[in-house]
Amino acid sequence: MTKIQVYNTLSQTKEEFVPREPEKVSIYVCGVTPYSDTHLGHARPSVVWDVIKRFLRMLGYETYHVQNFTDVDDKIIARSLEEGVPALELSKHYIAEYLASMDALGVERADVYPKVSEHMSEIIELVDALVQKEHAYSAGGDVFFHVASFPQYGKLSKQKLEELRQGTRFDVDPSKRDPADFALWKEAKPGEPSWVSPWGEGRPGWHIECSAMSLKYLGAAFDFHGGGNDLIFPHHENEIAQSEAATDKELARYWVHNGMVNFKDAKMSKSIGNVISVKELVKRYPRGLLRFYLLSTHYRSSLEFYDGKLDEMRRGWSRLNDAVLNLESDLPHAVQGELSDLDRETLQTLDRLERDLVAALADDFNTAMAFGFLFDLVREINAYRHKQANQHEVLQKALKILKLYAGDILGVLHLEQGERDGLVDSLLDVLLGLREELRRQKNFTLSDQIRDQLSRLGVTIEDTPQGPRWKV
Numbered sequence: 001m002t003k004i005q006v007y008n009t010l011s012q013t014k015e016e017f018v019p020r021e022p023e024k025v026s027i028y029v030c031g032v033t034p035y036s037d038t039h040l041g042h043a044r045p046s047v048v049w050d051v052i053k054r055f056l057r058m059l060g061y062e063t064y065h066v067q068n069f070t071d072v073d074d075k076i077i078a079r080s081l082e083e084g085v086p087a088l089e090l091s092k093h094y095i096a097e098y099l100a101s102m103d104a105l106g107v108e109r110a111d112v113y114p115k116v117s118e119h120m121s122e123i124i125e126l127v128d129a130l131v132q133k134e135h136a137y138s139a140g141g142d143v144f145f146h147v148a149s150f151p152q153y154g155k156l157s158k159q160k161l162e163e164l165r166q167g168t169r170f171d172v173d174p175s176k177r178d179p180a181d182f183a184l185w186k187e188a189k190p191g192e193p194s195w196v197s198p199w200g201e202g203r204p205g206w207h208i209e210c211s212a213m214s215l216k217y218l219g220a221a222f223d224f225h226g227g228g229n230d231l232i233f234p235h236h237e238n239e240i241a242q243s244e245a246a247t248d249k250e251l252a253r254y255w256v257h258n259g260m261v262n263f264k265d266a267k268m269s270k271s272i273g274n275v276i277s278v279k280e281l282v283k284r285y286p287r288g289l290l291r292f293y294l295l296s297t298h299y300r301s302s303l304e305f306y307d308g309k310l311d312e313m314r315r316g317w318s319r320l321n322d323a324v325l326n327l328e329s330d331l332p333h334a335v336q337g338e339l340s341d342l343d344r345e346t347l348q349t350l351d352r353l354e355r356d357l358v359a360a361l362a363d364d365f366n367t368a369m370a371f372g373f374l375f376d377l378v379r380e381i382n383a384y385r386h387k388q389a390n391q392h393e394v395l396q397k398a399l400k401i402l403k404l405y406a407g408d409i410l411g412v413l414h415l416e417q418g419e420r421d422g423l424v425d426s427l428l429d430v431l432l433g434l435r436e437e438l439r440r441q442k443n444f445t446l447s448d449q450i451r452d453q454l455s456r457l458g459v460t461i462e463d464t465p466q467g468p469r470w471k472v
Contacts, residue, residue, distance in 0.1 A: 046105070047411075050107045068115070086193075141199055141201075165178065319378055320402065
């Protein structure tokens with residue numbers, strides 16, 4: 001099986017990927033806090049992990065992917081109070097919106113989407129286990145993790161505990177034994193959702209949820225833990241501490257963090273307000289182009305977004321799609337038979353480029369490098385065609401590679417020409433049927449508007465005794 005190199009945030013080096021179970025890969029990715037529309041920053045890790053899973057499966061691995069929804073959170077509660085909507089009802093709405101946005105981007109669903117609100121028993125059980133092992137303590141109705149009880153605290157973020165104590169990132173709370181200690185359970189406040197626990201009514205802290213849910217669905221140890229690099233500290237650092245303190249096992253073998261999507265040099269964030277929603281973007285751009293943009297830079301690097309960025313990238317994306325359409329058009333007329341020297345040379349080049357594509361994706365899932373080799377392939381096959389070469393085996397191999405890597409794995413190809421033509425035919429038939437119904441209702445103003453709008457798009461409607469017909 002192809003060897004994969006993965007950059008592990010824990011070791012800060014590339015390591016060879018060795019799954020805990022042969023040919024099986026377990027994945028936990030931190031999901032969204034659903035209190036507003038899904039934006040590009042949310043889409044990036046989802047698309048990145050979509051590609052990673054597709055590539056792993058191409059290599060013969062079986063994947064199992066868990067991605068949580070933090071549906072109990074301060075931001076959700078604040079938004080619910082603003083809008084006068086129950087917190088869980090608000091989060092349910094935005095969970096559905098997130099899933100619809102990911103569907104629109106062609107992101108394959110995770111195997112499980114656990115919610116905090118549905119795993120209180122597991123969370124309370126884990127908090128209690130930490131208290132029993134003296135890694136946590138109760139203070140009134142709150143429960144805190146005692147970081148000094150876990151000597152390896154800081155191993156992911158490479159931060160020293162003493163420096164953290166002296167910093168300003170921790171609120172001063174007289175009930176804490178140490179300023180670096182963090183909340184596992186919070187005492188209920190008036191008007192907030194709460195659950196009964198051994199420490200009184202309350203709700204979980206942010207970090208404990210992921211430990212409880214990964215433990216339930218993946219066991220005490222698994223292969224990949226993913227998320228944005230803004231989660232390295234404190235979220236993932238705290239996850240490691242509480243999980244490994246409870247189980248005495250390494251939580252995840254490989255920690256994979258993606259860079260942020262930046263809007264005008266600032267991190268795209270709902271709290272700042274500099275976001276653009278996925279549902280708005282998919283109305284304006286093909287999903288393949290959006291994926292092309294999100295994958296055009298290595299996942300660990302930041303990604304810049306600004307007005308016109310997607311329009312700038314359309315030309316490169318179109319080259320890949322045009323190459324596929326041209327090959328599909330040429331194949332029915334291609335020559336089969338004896339290969340020429342040019343044919344054999346081109347086939348050898350295509351073989352090399354496919355090996356390069358696999359090597360790029362196996363090198364820490366380098367999609368940017370993979371696109372470079374795909375464009376090399378397009379240049380190679382275009383040069384071949386310009387020489388009036390038309391061998392079926394060559395064209396078929398080029399098409400197969402493009403469809404596998406640009407289509408099945410990266411997911412950036414648009415609908416095939418035949419599918420697009422069929423879709424256009426169906427949509428125009430629907431519009432003509434609607435126009436005929438409007439004419440029967442004597443709503444000539446609206447029926448004429450449909451005719452005129454289609455005319456502007458280059459579609460002419462002819463009204464005949466047999467019914468309306470259209471032509472481009």
